[in-house]
Amino acid sequence: MAAKILFLVAVNLVHLCAGGNSASGGRAFSIDYKNNCFLKDGERFQYVSGSIHYSRVPRFYWKDRLLKMYMAGLNAVQVYVPWNFHEAVQGVYNFTQDRDLEHFLDLAQQTGLLVILRPGPYICAEWEMGGLPAWLLQKPNIVLRSADRDYLQAVSNWLNVLLPKLKPWLYTNGGNIISVQVENEYGSYYACDYNYMRHLRTLFRYFLGDDVVLFTTDGNTDKEMSCGALEGLYATVDFGTDTNITQAFERQRRFEPQGPLVNSEFYTGWLDHWGEQHAVVDTWKVSRMLAEMLAMGANVNMYMFEGGTNFGYWNGADHDTRFRSVVTSYDYNAPLTEAGDPTEKLLVIRDIINQFRTVPSGPMPPATPKYAYGFVTLRKAGDVCSQLNTLSPQGPVKSQYPLTFEEMKQYYGYMLYRTKLPRSLWEPTPLISPLNGVHDRAYVSVNGVFQGLLERDTVLVMNVTGEQGDTMDILVENMGRVNFGSKINDYKGLLSSLVLGRDVLTDWEIYSLDIDRAIAGGLLHPSSPGLQKEPAAGPVFYTGTLQPNGLAWDTFLKLSDWTKGQVWINGVNLGRYWPTMGPQQTLYVPGPLLSTTQPNNITVLELEQAPLHLRVLFMDRPQLDSTDKS
Numbered sequence: 001m002a003a004k005i006l007f008l009v010a011v012n013l014v015h016l017c018a019g020g021n022s023a024s025g026g027r028a029f030s031i032d033y034k035n036n037c038f039l040k041d042g043e044r045f046q047y048v049s050g051s052i053h054y055s056r057v058p059r060f061y062w063k064d065r066l067l068k069m070y071m072a073g074l075n076a077v078q079v080y081v082p083w084n085f086h087e088a089v090q091g092v093y094n095f096t097q098d099r100d101l102e103h104f105l106d107l108a109q110q111t112g113l114l115v116i117l118r119p120g121p122y123i124c125a126e127w128e129m130g131g132l133p134a135w136l137l138q139k140p141n142i143v144l145r146s147a148d149r150d151y152l153q154a155v156s157n158w159l160n161v162l163l164p165k166l167k168p169w170l171y172t173n174g175g176n177i178i179s180v181q182v183e184n185e186y187g188s189y190y191a192c193d194y195n196y197m198r199h200l201r202t203l204f205r206y207f208l209g210d211d212v213v214l215f216t217t218d219g220n221t222d223k224e225m226s227c228g229a230l231e232g233l234y235a236t237v238d239f240g241t242d243t244n245i246t247q248a249f250e251r252q253r254r255f256e257p258q259g260p261l262v263n264s265e266f267y268t269g270w271l272d273h274w275g276e277q278h279a280v281v282d283t284w285k286v287s288r289m290l291a292e293m294l295a296m297g298a299n300v301n302m303y304m305f306e307g308g309t310n311f312g313y314w315n316g317a318d319h320d321t322r323f324r325s326v327v328t329s330y331d332y333n334a335p336l337t338e339a340g341d342p343t344e345k346l347l348v349i350r351d352i353i354n355q356f357r358t359v360p361s362g363p364m365p366p367a368t369p370k371y372a373y374g375f376v377t378l379r380k381a382g383d384v385c386s387q388l389n390t391l392s393p394q395g396p397v398k399s400q401y402p403l404t405f406e407e408m409k410q411y412y413g414y415m416l417y418r419t420k421l422p423r424s425l426w427e428p429t430p431l432i433s434p435l436n437g438v439h440d441r442a443y444v445s446v447n448g449v450f451q452g453l454l455e456r457d458t459v460l461v462m463n464v465t466g467e468q469g470d471t472m473d474i475l476v477e478n479m480g481r482v483n484f485g486s487k488i489n490d491y492k493g494l495l496s497s498l499v500l501g502r503d504v505l506t507d508w509e510i511y512s513l514d515i516d517r518a519i520a521g522g523l524l525h526p527s528s529p530g531l532q533k534e535p536a537a538g539p540v541f542y543t544g545t546l547q548p549n550g551l552a553w554d555t556f557l558k559l560s561d562w563t564k565g566q567v568w569i570n571g572v573n574l575g576r577y578w579p580t581m582g583p584q585q586t587l588y589v590p591g592p593l594l595s596t597t598q599p600n601n602i603t604v605l606e607l608e609q610a611p612l613h614l615r616v617l618f619m620d621r622p623q624l625d626s627t628d629k630s
Helices: 002-010 059-071 101-111 134-138 149-169 194-208 222-228 245-255 283-295 344-353 385-391 515-520
Strands: 029-032 037-040 043-045 048-051 076-080 114-118 177-181 213-219 234-239 262-267 299-303 317-319 323-325 374-377 379-383 397-399 414-420 425-432 441-446 449-455 461-466 471-477 508-512 540-546 555-558 565-569 572-577 586-589 600-606 615-619
Touching: 029 213, 059 101, 076 101, 076 299, 101 114, 101 149, 134 149, 149 177, 149 194, 194 213, 213 222, 213 262, 222 234, 222 245, 234 245, 245 283, 262 283, 283 299, 283 344, 374 540, 379 385, 385 515, 441 461, 449 461, 515 565, 515 572, 572 586
Parallel strands: 048 076, 048 299, 076 114, 114 177, 177 213, 213 234, 234 262, 262 299
Antiparallel strands: 029 037, 037 043, 317 323, 374 615, 379 540, 397 508, 414 471, 414 508, 425 461, 441 449, 441 471, 540 600, 555 586, 555 615, 565 572, 565 600
């Protein structure tokens, strides 16, 4: 295929810069405005980069993924820093284990890869709330991504912790960070607050110095570039295979008349939402456009080069006409799969890069081994209500009206709202969310019997029966906060009162559920031994074990005929499943999570209805593009 595009190499190279010598003779990375290029140690430099998110790849595999990117011919990687991944609780910072950013930077440097760092504070990335921590929403009127005083204070506190960690990793200080992005695609946000961007510029300069290359990235429109660009920050553009390259770079030139051409996000694939088609971007289009940009002397970052996985509750969501949650897999149809396996797209890209710079010699590292462990039959371990003492040992908060996740200071996962039926309902009576206040999905039971669900933007009414004084339990699922656009102030839980018939429901008991802690601690135990093999409707836990066979290889978990829920393996939250909605049918299980000598514990929280067979299947291949439940 590479032969088909050799003619592109002959494209006019007038934009390539002429090079030069470093005046100081030391390490330096800068912009040569006269010759329209980057300079690295005084010599012209063109980067060919790929995006990888350390927060979406198990630490065990960081080196493997980086080596594959290096062997594909990349000389740089682009990396986001998700603020909420490191400061999930205000003032508590975590840079250990899978959050060890500096270890990731060190591995990249050892591999021979430079780093283009994107520390936000907002990152989008189809990540929960675009990387902003949900505790910001405790200020009910806060204006995110603006010069709002409360927001700026939180941002300043965070950057005061993060940026000093990064300074030693700057290229001029002996590290591998060649440039740092300020904010992210700010021109796509309604606020267009230049004072906010000036504040960030001041902070970045204060902590990182005057020599580091700071840049912005915005979409390919005049409005986005106008609101996102700021003097002192080099303006770059992003676009995919559906764009005219010449016109896109002409737009960058209107905002940066001189300097290197940069596509900071060249889309090799795209994301998936539940209930929509699996996104695929044609390999030929990617390779053709990549060759054309490199021949122009442009600097290109491919987004994504490996997507990875939205483990746990880290997936984001979009809200244009309705709320759409991002799936667990972030495979992105990227050159490296969700499990880090090389694809045809990667090999074609490597051939293209090889026409412009020397690709490292030697074979591409192979795919990690996969294993089909087969079927495991689970057993019922009790419904959510029967496990309340374990899941919420602190007990409920009592409130006349519902409280949000943010007011309860539980930011992710699930909460339980409990009240009493105010009168007997002999006939089916509508339970209504009149202000569309269920964010995002509510599973309703009366006296432990599942009666149905309410769903944001989709199902605003359902019918309930019961007697006066019966207990109504409403388990509310946060399906990921909006990560893009004007609706990122995305509060979760019951945001407004529910109406049952003619009654506004009041007098709530609200339980924060720490499901992850309970499962990781092995605290869930079957509550009804005689019913362990019987599935039930509504939110129910099921458990089982995958017996060791001496192998700890990657595998993919398929839950055919299950409805919707969450899965944990050995206490690690793999993410959400929803095979009835699709397109994703399997969950990626990294081999390092598995034990070769001890039984591997499987816990499933099925929210609606488990199948009679109660089986799950471990496969040796993913299935990301079908609603077929076979």
